[in-house]
Amino acid sequence: MLLKSLEFKRRDGIQVKVTEIPVLKEDENHFFMMNQNLQLYLKEVFSSDSRAQVYSFRQYMKRRMKWKDYQAIFHQESLKHNA
16 A cells, blocks of 8 residues: 655644555545545644644544445555565
């Protein structure tokens, strides 16, 4: 699973970083749902009065999604012999 992060400054000047955003192709099943949730989450973070500088999109989605869908998107294969 390829993950990306996004950095921006809010209106109050605080530098904010949103981490663990999955990269999905447009033809994947969960693309639309992830795109919509990312937009909602970014609006929430942008308008927040919190002083936090790092936010995890993965943790946000863990609370919002059904566990089966969460595992389908964020499942990471374990490597054999730590390779």
